[in-house]
Amino acid sequence: MSYAKFLVKRILQGVFVVWGVVTVTFALRAAAPGDPVNLIVDPGASPELREQIRREVGLDQPLYVQYLEYLQGLVVGDLGFSYQSRRDVSIMIAERLPATLELAIAATIVAVVIAIPLGVVSATRRHEPADYGATLFSLVGISTPNFWLGIMLILVLSVQIGLFPVSGRPVSFTDAVVSLVTTGYAHDLVTWLRHIALPAITLGTYFTALITRLTRSGMLDELGKPYVTATEAKGLPGVLIRYKHVLRNTMIPIVTVLGLQLGTLIGGAVITEAVFNWPGLGSRLISAIYAVDWPLIQGIIIVIGVGFVCINILVDSIYAYLNPRVTDE
Amino acid sequence: MSESTEALLRVEGLSTRFFTEQGQVNAVSDLDLRIDRGDVYGIVGESGSGKSVTARSIMDLIESPGEITSGEIWYRNGELAAAVEDDHGHAVDGSFVDLLEIPERVRRSLRGTSFSMIFQDPESSFNPSLTVGEQLAEAVEVQRRASANPRSTRARTRSEEYSLGSFVLSTMLPSKRYVSEESRERAISLLELVGIPDPVERADEYPHEYSGGMLQRAMIAQALAGEPDLLIADEPTTALDVTIQAQILDLLDELKRETGMTILLITHNLGVIARMCDRVGVMYAGEIVERGTLADVFDDHVHPYTHGLLGSIPDVERAGGRLEPIPGNVPSLLDREMGDRCRFADRCPKAMEDCLSHPPEVDAEGSDHHAVRCVLAERSYDESRALPDDYFGEPDRPAEAVDEPQSDDEPLPAERTQPTLEDAGGDGS
Structure with a gap:
């Protein structure tokens, strides 16, 4: 196997792993107890306001639609809004x-x-x-x-x-x-x-x-x-x-x-x-977890996952350079 | 055969010991050896008899806890003698230089250029992560740099070692690399010389892409790179298939005839000895117990150990008959367990009372070179003076017959697990 082919294979594997990370964090969020709307609005907000926010955030949609929309956003780098600070998650991470x-x-x-x-x-x-x-x-x-x-x-x-x-x-x-x-x-x-x-x-x-x-x-x-x-x-x-x-x-x-x-x-x-x-990112993750700020938690975990995958691909390519037997097997 | 009988190497009284936790191991004791220029000298013996340690002592490859404790290794090289005479006069005798009396740095500079070595297991003797061509080119480069200066030997004995600084520089600047382009090209022609097809492509391949036989050819090419005076082949065919063994021996034979180089061949296989060697030394427990020409050792042998070794070879004509392995095992080489008797006495079918004192080496019948360390050279076996069977404690296992040995790989009794020495790198045996 050539070096390029080896690299392409590792990158495809990496994409798959990132998709897995996204899916698992999304599933965790869906499985987490409590109504996410409660985390966004004041406890004393009216039911109408709650419904309006639910629609705006997209939480009224069935789970698979939410999932697909999240994936769609991810492709263009949109990680959604932070519940707590109402800011763009990708900016908060950046x-x-x-x-x-x-x-x-x-x-x-x-x-x-x-x-x-x-x-x-x-x-x-x-x-x-x-x-x-x-x-x-x-x-x-x-x-x-x-x-x-x-x-x-x-x-x-x-x-x-x-x-x-x-x-x-x-x-x-x-x-x-x-x-x-x-x-x-x-x-x-x-x-x-x-x-x-x-x-x-x-x-x-x-x-x-x-x-x-x-x-x-x-x-x-x-x-x-x-x-x-x-x-x-x-x-x-x-x-x-x-x-x-x-x-x-x-x-x-x-x-x-x-x-x-x-x-x-x-x-x-x-x-x-x-x-x-x-x-750094670590302290932001901790405060996001305290605030149960799901979009931010999810975003940071995904970024860490992507980082991990990228580093591993880098390591594998250095490894293949150092150890010629790797690309052969 | 040799055109002259000029000695290339004279080993005198060499003792190499290992200081292990179990005690002092006398791997090689008071060994004498003379190798003539152009000859193939064979050393044969069981695993743990000290053959590899002898070779490594000559190459200066003995590592801690091992140490050459006494002896002289006289190497004939007029150029070297002239170069070291001023500073180390006591190490020079005519055109001979005592390798154990010159500085370590000078001695190391002889590796590759004066002496080179082929190892038992080619697969573990190449670095797995560099191409074969690169590794060969390194060996060529060592030689090229050594002879770049007209007064090469003198320069070599005084020049600075390749420094860490030069290495760091070489990793950044391709022009400062250790291995030059000429050396790479020479490496390719060496691969061709040893019969590797498509040498240009093969040079860029890694050791794991080679078969065992091809890799052993490459190792021979590497050993030839420095055009050494003495090539030491330590069990060069043991790790190979029988058919490949023959090819490798043919190759060595052919190269020897072309270059006239001197070879020290170490093996446990008497068939290899018979095929390749001019002279033979039979080693047992760190000593040469019998030495001489091929005819002396094969036909006129005196020592019961030599007799036993020859009896252990499977023979087609006697197929169906039984082999006669030597009873018992290689003795312990631990200093405290070695008595002052003949080291073979406990396994010897002809042990007599005289064997309780260590026999000196004496001349035997046959050629002038025939010598043996056994009392039987001077008197015949006398049953009335024989030692009782159980003299050395419990009798060793009887000479049970071996029915069908799988090949001639292991004709000798297996090694005992005891603090004797790891022989010949170990892996392949």
């Missing part, structure tokens, strides 16, 4: 999505940049102080709860030393880049970096620890394989054996985990967002 993506990607970069070299050092200097240090770090990293780490970082680095701001996101990454390009000053970018540093470290620590462990154990596994001895026997320089051969093969399982983790970061950074008052 406002928050960049912050979430910034944080998820920053946390992943922190993890990859720290974890992979650490894992490599740990595996190639097994049973040396560097290895013990890395192993200890990953053990501590995996067992430290996010909210505690976040608060401690704020306490020490922000409040006491004053190195980083306490919370918030005064400027978005795109604005910061635009300002750098138009004015030539990096001030906004520095502000953005200083604000995202602590949340990214907080969110990335567990991830860093996990990838360090995976890299170490994967590399040790790989180093024990016969092809490594054969590559040594042909006289290839050690650097090429370690990086071109061994690390590359070690990356195959790591890419999978990276993708899955990035997917969870999109929806699951709720605690970190709360601690740092970071205006």
